[in-house]
Amino acid sequence: MRIIVVGASGTIGSEICKALEHHDLIRAGRNGLDVSVDNTSPDSIKAMYEKIGKVDAVVNAAGGANFASVSELTPELNERGIESKLKGQINLVLLGLDYVNDGGSFTLTTGVMMDDPIRMGASAAMANGGVKAFVKAAAIEMPRGIRINSVSPTIVEESFSRLEKYFVGFTPVPASKVATFYRKSVEGAQTGQNYEIYH
Template sequence: MIDMSGKVLLLTGASGAISRAIATLFHAHGAACVLTDFDGDAVVAFARGLDPEGARTLALRQDVTEAGDAQHAVTSAVAQFGRIDLVVTAAGLYRDALVSEMSEAEWRQSIAINLDGVFHTCRAAIPHLAPGGAIVNIASMAGHRGSFAHAHYAAAKGGVLSLTRSLALELAPKIRVNAVSPGLIEGPMVQPLIARKPELIPNTPLQRLGTAAEVAGVVAFLCSDLARFVTGETIHVNGGLHIAS
């Protein structure tokens, strides 16, 4: 059984569907959760619902593109709970744009949120991570195979995969670093894609969309002692779509 009692999680993008599932699972297993999101009101409301007494949650607004916000989140986490054991970077932006029609601003925004944000948060957290801790970066199947009309997103997620492997080399043996690459997961982000390409579900060997809870379970595994000899790896959560495509 996974036991996270006494552990402190720093989770970015905590208002997203996958992030909420991660926070809910980690909190249920005993972790204190520092939850950050660009939408400060939403993350405060979520934290209040998760932990009405506020004993094991701290909600903060964080713009992941800003290095100062990352440092503030880390400093606040340490001040509140005395340590950071686990970091999960889940903040992201997924918008349609063909390269031929993409503006420089759209490119830079996607890279800033999806890649720079991981760098800022990990860099700020590294000096404060307790020995035996873990980082899990949420990547995407798009980072492995590309994505039509989402080149900026796919490029950023490919960068996250390489950053994850580099961090695993730099932080071993003290800290483990891994990535999770979700495929088609139930939620608002995937619905327009399914509407355009309904064949994606029958082409998935498991014949359905995944759930946020299923992604959260893999993240929890990677953060737990069950994965204490796993670092520099990426686990796909896509029902077999990656291998079948």
């Protein structure tokens, strides 16, 4: 399969590339190894698809949100989660439909914070929950047999020392384990799923 991995150089993205290395991978991101893309810009997403052409799957492991308490969360700070984690991922689907082959797939990323809240995580949880709802609803009307799923990881071992103060009491998992669920989404047959890797 010919697969775009957006966020390929990140902690999870690099493990996704290892899990899917037997396919023809196109590694994308802000500093993409094969093609650059800014997922907050619809024009940049369009340019990426136009450059790459037809693919069998699009996998996204990119997208961020600001960590701030609700009392400090301004509309401006909240906008990062909306533009990057929420709209950025949805736009990869909306603008990519014509570039994904019949029977292909999209795999997006949510996260544990929407189900197991943490302090300063409201903005990220909002974006994650929006992506999950979009995937579930979009799955019933995706054209040409195209599937769509999301993967919801807990904090990964590789990032735990840096973010442990936010994830007190959480059990981190290896990014390589998370990556197997992206492979399940790409190579499997399910659609409308949110694969939760919380333990």
